[in-house]
Amino acid sequence: MxxxxxxxxxxxxxxxxxxxxxxxxxxxxxxxxxxxxxxxxxxxxxxxxxxxxxxxxxxxxxxxxxxxxxxxxxxxxxxxxxxxxxxxxxxxxxxxxxxxxxxxxxxxxxxxxxxxxxxxxxxxxxxxxxxxxxxxxxxxxxxxxxxxxxxxxxxxxxxxxxxxxxxxxxxxxxxxxxxxxxxxxxxxxxxxxxxxxxxxxxxxxxxxxxxxxxxxxxKNPDFVFSLWPKYDVFCSSLVLNPSLQSTSENNLLYQLVKQVEFDNAHSFMSNAIPTNAQWFQVVRCKRVTSVDHFQDTRLLELSYKSDIDLKSDEFRLGSVLYVQPTNRKEDILSFFQITRLNPTERVKITQCHPNFPVPHLLSALEENDCDVSIAWLATYYFDLNATPQQCFFVNYCAFAVNCLKLSKSPDRAQHIDKDRLKLEVDRLTDLASAENSDDIDDLYDYVFRPCRRVVEVLADFPVTSSLLTLQYILDILPGPILARPYSVASPPPKIELLVAVVNYRTRLSTPRIGTASNYLASLNPGDCLSGWFGTISGGFNFDRLLTLSPPSCLLIATGTGIAPFHSFLLHQYNTLMSHLNHDMLPTNVLFFGCRYSTKDYYFASDFKMLEQKGWVRIIPAFSRENTSTVSPLRRQYVQDQLKNYPEIVWSILKSPQSHVFIVGNQKTMPDEVREALVYAIVNANHTDSSGAEILLDQMETENRIQIESWA
The missing domain is CATH 3.40.50.360 (Flavodoxin domain)
Known part of the structure; x- marks a missing residue:
């Protein structure tokens, strides 16, 4: 209350x-x-x-x-x-x-x-x-x-x-x-x-x-349009790169690639973006799920591109690597075919309002007093793969209404299909002003249920899209593309990422793909990516478990959430093993949930080695390999295994200063795991649920229960 x-x-x-x-x-x-x-x-x-x-x-x-x-x-x-x-x-x-x-x-x-x-x-x-x-x-x-x-x-x-x-x-x-x-x-x-x-x-x-x-x-289009521009965008020049004037000018894809290479070398001085990023080089990009498994998961090994990029103080146990992805070439190509913008056209972007500095991704341009091509913005900045929110349609409608007004002037009328533009304005108005259940259903059917993407919406409004101007393009199109954090799956100083490639289908003909995961999966050995180490709010802190007398630890993970635990257990083993006698080994128990023991059991050989050394006990839950004789048709999940082994769970939780780390989907897993922990405490300690809740609340207050979850 x-x-x-x-x-x-x-x-x-x-x-x-x-x-x-x-x-x-x-x-x-x-x-x-x-x-x-x-x-x-x-x-x-x-x-x-x-x-x-x-x-x-x-x-x-x-x-x-x-x-x-x-x-x-x-x-x-x-x-x-x-x-x-x-x-x-x-x-x-x-x-x-x-x-x-x-x-x-x-x-x-x-x-x-x-x-x-x-x-x-x-x-x-x-x-x-x-x-x-x-x-x-x-x-x-x-x-x-x-x-x-x-x-x-x-x-x-x-x-x-x-x-x-x-x-x-x-x-x-x-x-x-x-x-x-x-x-x-x-x-x-x-x-x-x-x-x-x-x-x-x-x-x-x-x-x-x-x-x-x-x-x-x-939400009135005139009022919305009056809020722009948020940044000053000036057209500076065309085709600064001489090679684009002499070679394959009609090949749009070639122009795009060459223009972006030119900008990276000249406008950004070959530095990683944003300014706090560094270059990493791909050592290997290997699929670690079986070829007959529906999920494509990659293990990427990275190295610093040069010794200058080595910043070891930023890479610690529990770190995440923020990866700055780019749009796919197919989407970039579609963007220019739809909008008819010249990819070699160059703009200078500067601050317009004191409260709106140039976006961090573009800050190097302002620092270097450089311009940049539209090809580069379409590659690195505009989030063409995003599912547009209703605010996008509010902005796009405001722009379309303004275009419709301008189309009435004699000098512009002959260049614009006014009838088609009027239809597009009407449709955008419906999407922008959806306020009742029927209109909301229409918005959901068009955008959210099929996960329609920005580049596909642009294609559905061809006249409006062909009228996009550089002055307002940063106000209308979503951007910048957000960097994605990935837990480092290896102990320092080795850099490995475990990446589940997002690829699924809706009623639309083309598959829906994840921007960052597909970008990473497309990389080959020798390719470079831009990123930086950091921590996430509420991220894991393993410091107390790296002492010579580490407390007992319960680790609970599903899927690729195993990555930080693989990093932690190997690092703890490498750091402490030589200093501890056999009777001083830590008490670590890992509950890990995946679908199959042979298809998506990540890092199985490493965990087997650690278990043989007595460093950890592994209790897996293979949800598609249920061997239960009591309920053979019921799938076994990690929370079920917690209930199946209450004595083991209680042996950890009753230990002074014990820690619990949980990784999984934030919608269901934290509550389901907590319920399973309460069940285990009640059954192993012969107490009631209120006593179990008090214990878990105390552990949470002392930060001895830590949860990393994602949507």
């Missing part, structure tokens, strides 16, 4: 006119929404409306939470702070919020006195209620800000036809599982937020909006 807010808050007259928007985002959705709020605030508080007293204008700040330093700044804020955040893993904050989270949750902060009551805040969480830790971070952050003394922004959500009573909430919890998706909350919460902020500052709003801000106002 969340603390009740005061519905009759009276706002003081403030001289501290600032709106600070802070975000914590893992996949980019929370960041995109925070950026949209910042752009909206620029237009809502228009300078033209307060020319007589510009001091009334609020100053807008937009930052990731980890870039909001020091956190003590929060105690000096007297304006409005808006937090937008998601939840990742098993109830942990996103990577770019983890440092802020640790500091704001510091027990040394004094309740009621650490933040001033003049700090007015609102929290918007993005989540999915089908996961057990739905919007956990947003809820906990809201409670913590209240506890420390800040004041919730009084947001009164006005009545509409569907909601008979007005609501008052400075906490918005958007849910992907709602009938209208996250828009179920956003369409009411965001207008209420801006009404409250306007009331707080007492500033006239832009004439682009009506007196009361509504969701329709904010």
């Amino acid at each position: 969340l603390p009740q807010t005061n519905h009759s808050i009276s706002y003081p007259t403030t001289t501290n006119n600032s709106i600070t928007i802070l975000y914590g985002s893992q996949t980019g959705n929370a960041q995109s929404l925070a950026e949209l709020l910042a752009l909206q605030s620029y237009r809502i508080f228009d300078q033209e409306c307060v020319k007589s007293n510009l001091e009334l204008l609020p100053v807008i700040h937009l930052l990731s939470m980890d870039n909001y330093t020091p956190v003590s700044r929060l105690a000096k804020e007297k304006g409005v702070v808006i937090f937008v955040c998601s939840t990742t893993g098993h109830g942990v904050p996103p990577d770019n919020m983890s440092l802020f989270w640790k500091k704001i949750m510091n027990r040394a902060l004094i309740p009621g006195r650490s933040l001033p009551p003049d700090l007015h805040f609102a929290v918007l969480g993005l989540g999915d209620s089908s996961y057990p830790m739905f919007n956990f971070v947003a809820k906990k952050l809201y409670r913590r800000l209240l506890q420390l003394g800040a004041t919730p922004l009084c947001t009164e959500i006005r009545r509409d036809q569907e909601y008979e009573e007005s609501e008052n909430s400075s906490l918005g919890l958007a849910d992907e599982q709602s009938e209208l998706g996250i828009n179920e909350v956003l369409r009411r919460w965001i207008p209420a937020l801006w009404d409250s902020v306007i009331k707080f500052f007492g500033v006239p709003t832009s004439e682009r909006l009506s007196r009361f801000i509504s969701w329709d106002n904010l």
Whole structure:
């Protein structure tokens, strides 16, 4: 139960006119929404409306939470702070919020006195209620800000036809599982937020909006188009590379490859991207599942491209390697055939707004004062393989409506198929404004159920796509392509990645593929990839298990989630084996779930060796090889094996300072494993379930149960 807010808050007259928007985002959705709020605030508080007293204008700040330093700044804020955040893993904050989270949750902060009551805040969480830790971070952050003394922004959500009573909430919890998706909350919460902020500052709003801000106002194509451009994009030149003018000019694919090579060498000085990345070279890329198994899983061995790239202090046990993938050549080729853009055309991208620096992936261009080709952007930046969210259609519709207006001018009319463009505008309007169950079903049938990709959507709207301009292309197309983290599967200093290649079919004719996994699977020995070592929020910390008297350890994993445990067990063995007598060996037990003992039992030979050495006991669960005589048709999963061996499980858990590490799907595995652990404790220790829950809660509090999970 969340603390009740005061519905009759009276706002003081403030001289501290600032709106600070802070975000914590893992996949980019929370960041995109925070950026949209910042752009909206620029237009809502228009300078033209307060020319007589510009001091009334609020100053807008937009930052990731980890870039909001020091956190003590929060105690000096007297304006409005808006937090937008998601939840990742098993109830942990996103990577770019983890440092802020640790500091704001510091027990040394004094309740009621650490933040001033003049700090007015609102929290918007993005989540999915089908996961057990739905919007956990947003809820906990809201409670913590209240506890420390800040004041919730009084947001009164006005009545509409569907909601008979007005609501008052400075906490918005958007849910992907709602009938209208996250828009179920956003369409009411965001207008209420801006009404409250306007009331707080007492500033006239832009004439682009009506007196009361509504969701329709904010999604109006003219208003959306007025938010652009987010960056300054200047066309600089064509075909800087002389070789492209003399060789196979009609071969588009050849032009693309050569242009990208030219940009990497000249615009990026042959450096890895982004600027914190380094080059890795593929030593081998081997399939480790049997050829008759449906899942193609690769084991990639990598090496540093040069000694200069060797940064051993960044590669530790438990590290992940962030891989910066590229689009497939087939998609890049389709993109240019659809849009009719010239791949050799070059643009210079610079900062336009103080809150919108050039994206990290492109920062080297600004530092080197270089331009870049559209071919390079289509290869490295635009996320052509992404499934577009509804906000994409809002933006694309705004662009199409503007094109339709321009088509009415005599000098442009002859170049545009206006009838077709009008049809495309109507269809995009339907997709962008889907707000009832029938329209949402239409959106889901077109986009989400078949997992339709951006490049395929562009093909479905050929006239609009052919009118894409470089000035607005960064505002419309999703990007940059996000780097993907992969757990390092080998002990330092060896670098191995275990990669399940994502490839499946929907009702569409072409298969759906994972951007990063297919990029990695396509690499050959000698090829280079761009990446960097790091940690993920809520990632494993094995430090306590590398002492000369390591505590007992229970490891539970499924599928490719075995990678960090393979790394840990080999590293622990290599580090400690020579220092320990046989009677001092650690007590490690690994429960590993896969489908078959002969098809996808990863690292089987290494685990067999470690088990023979007495370093670990392996208890596998082969879900497609059920040998149970009690229930021969029932599949055996890792949680079943935990229940089958309660004495072994309890022998670990009862040991002082024992640790449990769990890897698996965040939707089901954490809860199912916890239920199995409770079952094992109850049956082996002859206690009740409440006693078992107390023990597990204590272990979680002491960080002796650690969970890495993925969607």
